[in-house]
Amino acid sequence: MSRYRYGAYEDGPDPLAPPYDVRDTLDALGDSVLEGTRPEDALREMLRRGLPGARGRRGLDDLLRQVRERRRALRERGRLDGTLEEVRRLLDTAIGQERAELFPDPGDEARLREAELDTLPDDTAQAVRRLSDYDWRSGAARETFQKLRDLLRDDVLDAQFQGMKQALQGQDPQAMRRVKDMMAALNGMLDRDARGEHTQRDFEEFMREYGDFFPDGPRDLEELVDSLARRAAATDRLLASLSPEQRAELADLMGQAMQDAGLAMEMTRLGDALRARRPDLGWGRPEQMTGDDPLGMGDATTALAELADLADLESALGQDYPGARLDDIDEEAVRRALGRRAVDDLAELRRIEAELERQGYLERDRGRLELTPKAVRRLGETALRRVFSQLAAGRQGDHDQRDAGQAGELTGSSRPWRFGDEQPLDVVRTVGNAITRSAMEAVPAAGPAGPSGATAPVVRLHVDDFEVHETERRTAAAVCLLVDLSYSMVLRGAWAVAKQTTLALHTLVTSRFPQDAIKIIGFSNYARELHPTEMAGLEWDMVQGTNLHHALMIAGRHLDRHPDFEPIVLVVTDGEPTAHLRPDGRSWFDYPPSADTLVLTMAEVDRMTRRGAGLNFFMLADDRRLVSFVEEVARRNGGRVFAPDAQRLGEYVVSDYLRVRRGRRR
Known part of the structure; x- marks a missing residue:
């Protein structure tokens, strides 16, 4: 037999995984x-x-x-001048230690040394430069001044190469030599890359030799350049953020530190190369730091680099x-x-x-x-589901078709079966008719003997015994929903709910009553048919006019194309008619409504009445003119008038459609 091994599916996405659900979104x-x-x-x-x-x-x-x-x-x-402050402190300490050593000495040399210390410039960088060749008599002062120089060197290198201060601790000359070799190799690699001669192997060899200087572990030269350039730009921003006096002092101190370490030339080459490769990093842009604690150059550079990344x-x-x-x-x-x-x-x-x-x-x-149309269908289903969730009676209006064959809803009574009937058989009434008929005819009937030898009665069915459940057969309906698109709908907060209602009704008709023919008509200065795919993103009309006259004309043509369908006309509006269509096809607006507008609109109402179509109005405003108009329409047409809260519009419209739909059966 063949042997099979099973494991995790690795050839792309899991084909059996459920689709990613974006419906709530x-x-x-x-x-x-x-x-x-x-x-x-x-x-x-x-x-x-x-x-x-x-x-x-x-x-x-x-x-x-x-x-x-x-x-x-x-x-x-913290503050950005921490290194400068620390240098000043160490400088003052070293000078104080030297003065303490000179004070007990009564000789002229001691007085000359004190005079030299007295004439040191106020500028910290210049004072450090003057003292770089000073022959310290105090061993403690010499040690403090060397600590100052080491601090400058380490902070400057730490500003460029994160973590360098820790790498140089211990005063190991060999470590400093290795830093020089690393910078020479780095600049050489950048030069070769500029000439198009760099390879990934060169970078890997460089990292094998000097990778401990770069704890972030860059994978190629571009990542290394990006990391170094960000810190170099942050150092440049640090200088730009100081006062002019502080900037000059710190820049001079940094230059001295690199000169003393023999790195001035290599550091200049590196800075120029990084600035040329990444000019977009905001070099020289000042940054405000408001803390109280002084930060060393390395920490300040790290903070400024992070601030730049965050920006x-x-x-x-x-x-x-x-x-x-x-x-x-x-x-x-x-x-x-x-x-x-x-x-x-x-x-x-x-x-x-x-x-x-x-x-x-x-x-x-x-x-x-x-x-897409798929999205609009989904929005319609969601709108309909929300409407049904608001309806008071559990499944009221949720009319799934559960009848057998072509039958409609059960009435609770039965009738004799006729040839061609597809209604469900009423078994109880059918068998009861057969038993009654057999008893009246006194026809003995016996079935096969049971275990005790007795015979079981047999009921013989005759064609006249059969009865079926009586049902009401539904007829198709021609549905027109007329929706006001005027800007006042937006002002009254009814715009979104009107569109939700439209989508909900359209979804209900097309999914639950597919035999019905629905037409959505929007009207402002003109009326037009609205396609389902455009309803969701439909924008209001920034024009004057509520042309119900034109909308009723379009609705009438829809009803005339379906003469055998039951007519259902629903009108959603927040204002009385203020426009009509002239004989030349152009819209005419007037406010208050002109007599021609009212006469022509009422003429269309009368035509609807003659078609047998009741006009059910859903008023979204209590304006006196609107109320007077719809009451007159109801008197002449026999339709109904609703004044729902805007947020319950969908519930009213869908419920009314279902009510009319249930009531028009034959």
Whole structure:
């Protein structure tokens, strides 16, 4: 027999994994779109707020807030002049120790030395330069001054190469020699790269020799250059952040330190190369630090480099520049600044954005993000589900078709079966008819003998015995929903709920009553048919006019195309008619409404009445003129008038459709 081995599936994504669920996200996105937000802006806003539902991932705004808090904490960490302050302290200490050694000596040489100390310049760098060749009489002063020079050297190198101060502890001349060799090799590698002669092998050999100087472990020369350039730019910003006097003193001290260490030339070459490769790092840009504790150059440079990274990250998270995308956000920068959880949140936001497009809910049309028909269907289903959840009676209106064959709903009674009937058989009445008929005819009937020898009665069915459950057969309906698109709907906060209601009714009709023919008609100065795919992103009309006259004309043509269908006409509006269609096809607006507008609109109402179509109005305002108008329509047409709260509009419209739908049977 063949033997099989089973293991984890490794050839791409798991084919049996459930699809990535974006429905809650799409619903939240749809709510914003229905309120009038463009899909692209709605998606950006949702990514800023965070993901809804059980996923519960933080949005860009939360990450941005953390970045700003981190920047504030760094700024409050300390002052940038810590090295200069420490140098001054050590200089004063060394001079004091030397004076203490000279004071007991009555000789002229001691007085000359004291005079030389008295004439030292106030500038710390110049004083250090003057004392670099001074023959210290005090051993303690000489040791303190050497400590000052070592501090300068270590801090300058630590500012360029993070962790260098720790590497140079111990006064090992061999370690300093190795630093010089490393810098010469680094500059040589950069020169070869500039000539196009550098290879990855060169970099790997360099790292094998000097990798301990670079604890962040760069993988290639570009990563190494990026790390060094960021620290060099931070050092440059440190100098720019000091006062002119402090800047001049510290720059002079740094130059002396590198000169004394024999690294001045190599450091200059490295700085020039890094600035040329990364001119975008904000060289010379000052940064404000407000803390009280003095920071050494290494710590200050690290803080300024991190502040620069946070500033770049803040800009990327802000996404407020043209063409901004989540891919612009550096994941490694997020990990350094905010930790692993923030990286997971960012990855989830990126996946949501990609999945909405991959699963066919969003598409790009000439650079613009748009909802697809699939997304609109989903929004309609969600709107309908919300409407049903508001209905008072559990399954009221949730009319799944559960009848057998072509039958409709059961009435509770039965009738004799006729040839061609497809209604369900009433077994109890059928057998009862057969028993009654057999008893009346007194026909003896015996079945096979049972175990005791007795015979069982037999009921013989005759065609006249059969009865079926009586049902009501449904007829198809021609449905017209007329929706006001005027700007006043926006002002009254009814715009989004009107579109949700439209989507819900359209979804209900097409999914539960597919035999019905529905037409959605929007009207402002003109009326027009609305396609389901455009309803979600539909924008209001910034024009004057509520042309119900034109809308009723279009609805009438829809009813005339379905003469055998039951007519259902629902009108959602917040104002009386203020426009009509003239004979030349142009719209005429007047406020207060002109007599022609009212006469022509009422003429269309009368035509609807003659078609047998009742007009049910849903008023979203209590304006006196509107109330008077709809009451007159109800009197002439026999339709109903509702004045729902805007947030319950969907419940009213869907319930009324279902009520009319149940009531019109034959």
